[in-house]
Amino acid sequence: MFLHYIDLSWRSMKRTPLVSMLMILAIAVGIGVTMTSLSVYHMMSMDPIPHKSDKLFSVQLNTTDDGNNWWTEDDVPLQLTYKDAMALHNADTPESKTASVRALFTVHMNNQEVKPFLASTRIIGHDFFTMFELAFLYGGAWTSEQEAAATPVVVIDEETNDRLFGGENSVGKQIYLDDTAFRIVGVTKQWRIHTKYYDLNNGAFNSPESIFMPITLIAPLEIQNMGNTNGWKYEEINTFQERLQSELFWLQFWVELNTAEELQNYRDYIQAYLVEQGTKSRFERKIPQFNLKDVNEWMQYNKVVSADNKVLVGLSFLFLAVCLANILGLLLGKFLRRAPEVGVRRALGASKRQIFIQHLVEVSMLGLLGGVIGIGIAQLGLWGVRFTSNEYASLATMDIKMLLAAPAIAISACILAGIYPAWLVCRTQPAIYLKTQ
Amino acid sequence: MLEIKPVFNALLRSKAGAVMLLIQIALTTAIVSNAAFIINDRIDYLSQETGYPEDEIFSFTVKSFDPNLDLSQKFEETETMLRNIPGVENAGLFNASPLSGSGSATGLSLAPASERGPDVRAAYYQADENALNILGISVSQGRNFRADEVIVSQTRGVFPLVVIVTRTLAKELFPKGDALGQTVYFGSDPLKIVGIVELMKGPWLQDSKPDNVAIIPFVSASTFQHIIVRTQTKQRAAIMRQIEDLMLEDHSKRVIIGLNAMDVKKAEYNASDTLMLRMLMVLIIVLLLVTALGIFGLTVFNINKRTKQIGTRRALGARKSAIINYFLVENAMICSVGVTIGSIGAFFLGRVLLQHYSIPALDNMYILSTALFVIAISLLSVLMPANKAANISPSIATRSI
Numbered sequence: 063m064f065l066h067y068i069d070l071s072w073r074s075m076k077r078t079p080l081v082s083m084l085m086i087l088a089i090a091v092g093i094g095v096t097m098t099s100l101s102v103y104h105m106m107s108m109d110p111i112p113h114k115s116d117k118l119f120s121v122q123l124n125t126t127d128d129g130n131n132w133w134t135e136d137d138v139p140l141q142l143t144y145k146d147a148m149a150l151h152n153a154d155t156p157e158s159k160t161a162s163v164r165a166l167f168t169v170h171m172n173n174q175e176v177k178p179f180l181a182s183t184r185i186i187g188h189d190f191f192t193m194f195e196l197a198f199l200y201g202g203a204w205t206s207e208q209e210a211a212a213t214p215v216v217v218i219d220e221e222t223n224d225r226l227f228g229g230e231n232s233v234g235k236q237i238y239l240d241d242t243a244f245r246i247v248g249v250t251k252q253w254r255i256h257t258k259y260y261d262l263n264n265g266a267f268n269s270p271e272s273i274f275m276p277i278t279l280i281a282p283l284e285i286q287n288m289g290n291t292n293g294w295k296y297e298e299i300n301t302f303q304e305r306l307q308s309e310l311f312w313l314q315f316w317v318e319l320n321t322a323e324e325l326q327n328y329r330d331y332i333q334a335y336l337v338e339q340g341t342k343s344r345f346e347r348k349i350p351q352f353n354l355k356d357v358n359e360w361m362q363y364n365k366v367v368s369a370d371n372k373v374l375v376g377l378s379f380l381f382l383a384v385c386l387a388n389i390l391g392l393l394l395g396k397f398l399r400r401a402p403e404v405g406v407r408r409a410l411g412a413s414k415r416q417i418f419i420q421h422l423v424e425v426s427m428l429g430l431l432g433g434v435i436g437i438g439i440a441q442l443g444l445w446g447v448r449f450t451s452n453e454y455a456s457l458a459t460m461d462i463k464m465l466l467a468a469p470a471i472a473i474s475a476c477i478l479a480g481i482y483p484a485w486l487v488c489r490t491q492p493a494i495y496l497k498t499q
Numbered sequence: 500m501l502e503i504k505p506v507f508n509a510l511l512r513s514k515a516g517a518v519m520l521l522i523q524i525a526l527t528t529a530i531v532s533n534a535a536f537i538i539n540d541r542i543d544y545l546s547q548e549t550g551y552p553e554d555e556i557f558s559f560t561v562k563s564f565d566p567n568l569d570l571s572q573k574f575e576e577t578e579t580m581l582r583n584i585p586g587v588e589n590a591g592l593f594n595a596s597p598l599s600g601s602g603s604a605t606g607l608s609l610a611p612a613s614e615r616g617p618d619v620r621a622a623y624y625q626a627d628e629n630a631l632n633i634l635g636i637s638v639s640q641g642r643n644f645r646a647d648e649v650i651v652s653q654t655r656g657v658f659p660l661v662v663i664v665t666r667t668l669a670k671e672l673f674p675k676g677d678a679l680g681q682t683v684y685f686g687s688d689p690l691k692i693v694g695i696v697e698l699m700k701g702p703w704l705q706d707s708k709p710d711n712v713a714i715i716p717f718v719s720a721s722t723f724q725h726i727i728v729r730t731q732t733k734q735r736a737a738i739m740r741q742i743e744d745l746m747l748e749d750h751s752k753r754v755i756i757g758l759n760a761m762d763v764k765k766a767e768y769n770a771s772d773t774l775m776l777r778m779l780m781v782l783i784i785v786l787l788l789v790t791a792l793g794i795f796g797l798t799v800f801n802i803n804k805r806t807k808q809i810g811t812r813r814a815l816g817a818r819k820s821a822i823i824n825y826f827l828v829e830n831a832m833i834c835s836v837g838v839t840i841g842s843i844g845a846f847f848l849g850r851v852l853l854q855h856y857s858i859p860a861l862d863n864m865y866i867l868s869t870a871l872f873v874i875a876i877s878l879l880s881v882l883m884p885a886n887k888a889a890n891i892s893p894s895i896a897t898r899s900i
Contacts, residue, residue, distance in 0.1 A: 377530055
């Protein structure tokens with residue numbers, strides 16, 4: 063029966079080719095536009111680490127005086143000072159935690175063969191790798207002893223390993239970062255994330271860093287961070303030591319808290335820490351203020367999905383609504399014109415239900431065709447997006463979910479548009495039409 | 500002669516189709532007016548004057564990794580080397596590159612930091628007396644720096660005593676307009692305003708105060724050093740191609756990154772706005788096309804349905820123009836109601852966008868012009884099928900009975 067309905071729909075489409083084409087085109091364009099903006103939105107807002115996003119928390123401490131404004135919605139600075147970050151980093155609780163900051167290093171082998179290049183470097187504690195689930199190709203993270211002793215060791219990523227060592231196991235070998243020799247302890251597999259959620263400061267969709275280095279090296283090597291540094295009061299800073307002791311914000315801090323109890327304990331711990339710091343008259347603040355935000359909250363707080371994007375998605379759905387109204391109007395005309403034929407079918411024994419379903423099948427066919435063409439249009443749109451903006455290059459693609467969503471949205475939209483005309487036509491009274499024939 | 504009453508009565512007999520057309524026109528009006536407004540807002544933003552001759556300037560960053568190098572001395576040599584390249588107008592060290600999205604800002608205040616007075620946020624560039632020449636900007640009031648006012652130092656121990664500010668910053672610091680010769684404080688260091696320039700954007704065009712910019716004659720060569728070069732327009736591309744080789748020839752223990760023309764850097768910084776602009780433009784064009792096709796399709800359909808009636812009317816003596824008029828009036832009626840509803844919708848949509856998505860308040864002129872435009876498109880889409888209808892021969896009415 064279903065196949066018969068499909069056959070009928072095909073005949074019906076061929077009978078009114080212009081109107082059918084208009085309808086398919088309308089739904090295709092509607093789906094194309096909607097899927098273009100929806101795909102970008104989907105990639106931007108996607109949970110980057112779904113099974114763990116509610117266990118990783120970004121820590122914010124408000125160590126400014128009361129009355130200081132910040133550009134965040136609750137006036138809490140996004141980053142931490144070095145002394146606070148290191149105090150939390152060296153604390154006993156919780157088990158997994160890491161301060162984190164970005165720097166730039168010149169990578170070279172201290173010889174003429176390899177042309178020096180610049181590498182974005184993440185400076186972190188060894189917990190970072192397990193917390194953010196970086197897999198290793200060779201070796202592993204540095205040990206806590208190495209970290210405590212500020213040993214010059216690094217972990218490099220697969221791409222850098224390919225570039226410097228032709229993809230061989232480079233654990234134990236030496237590389238130079240600026241003027242310091244480092245021993246490689248691990249090589250990570252390529253880390254595929256599209257949102258750089260652990261550091262949203264300079265472009266949420268930049269690639270992750272390619273070299274990782276212990277956080278304890280900041281002080282001895284006097285490493286300058288490459289990211290945002292913000293102050294809120296004037297301080298005389300001439301030496302690196304003064305910078306480390308200053309109230310400048312330039313590090314991120316993440317903790318892993320697995321249970322509600324751990325979360326509560328850590329809240330208490332930070333509360334106590336802030337009260338203690340307050341008594342040292344570092345800042346004047348009546349009520350200690352801090353935030354613990356999990357990955358998704360953190361992405362929302364940092365407005366990873368821009369207002370522009372939401373506006374575009376909204377407007378494209380309105381656009382789809384226009385296309386639907388368009389189709390509905392055309393369907394009404396088309397179906398009602400077929401009333402005499404329906405009258406005959408009804409007289410020959412077709413039930414209202416069958417007529418109704420037959421018309422919905424026809425509408426779904428239109429939706430399916432439109433959806434498939436729509437995917438093509440959306441691909442064209444996404445190509446345009448990639449062409450316009452490098453930043454969106456990895457975002458402007460359709461994953462399998464979106465590829466399936468396109469025909470699904472198209473078919474349900476068409477069915478929605480088709481219900482009323484199909485209902486109208488299935489109520490046809492056979493008698494009237496039989497009389498006039 | 501417009502026959503509104505019979506047209507209206509006929510419409511009532513097939514309400515659903517008319518209602519769909521009406522909804523479509525209303526939505527189109529609401530979307531197009533808001534999208535057109537946002538587009539215009541972005542075009543204004545993207546085409547704003549920055550004060551720089553963007554097609555003459557390029558910049559790059561030098562990362563030095565030779566621990567035994569005297570940076571100040573080396574970069575002095577590098578500057579000379581760059582200025583001697585044929586086609587280069589001027590070149591020099593900067594702490595940040597304009598319009599690039601990365602730089603430094605501070606609070607300039609009327610009292611030293613110890614007194615904690617109110618301050619005015621401003622981006623600042625640090626460079627030598629060539630700064631304005633390199634950026635292609637001229638002083639409109641006061642004077643440029645003298646060479647002896649420039650401090651070259653690796654620490655903040657000694658700081659300059661003078662500053663050049665933009666007109667906007669000068670006005671905000673000294674609303675009375677007497678900024679020239681006054682003193683402002685950078686932290687605890689006093690700076691006398693010796694010059695004012697009309698327009699010079701900071702590193703961040705999206706900043707709430709992109710026009711608040713100061714130039715401080717301070718050069719502190721660093722291991723991560725920005726360099727800006729101004730060339731003759733036509734030679735820029737050729738010079739940029741050889742810059743990396745020349746820089747590495749000058750000194751090998753360095754890496755050159757971020758080599759880019761100023762207009763390209765600006766375009767990269769603004770990529771998301773350009774993207775929004777383009778997507779909205781595509782949206783509007785396609786939307787109008789779909790609506791026009793929809794009206795066209797529906798009219799063709801109605802005409803086919805009414806072929807007999809039209810033939811009868813023609814046989815009874817209706818002129819061709821009467822038939823065309825009929826469809827035009829019918830469409831104009833639906834369209835004007837749709838446009839009215841759409842305008843109200845546009846107004847509320849604009850309010851929502853303003854409240855939730857920080858998009859500026861919709862100018863009502865946009866609603867009005869969109870409404871007129873939609874009506875025009877709608878009538879145009881009817882015209883062709885209506886003409887066809889007018890050509891239906893009266894004999895059709897008689898033949899098929």
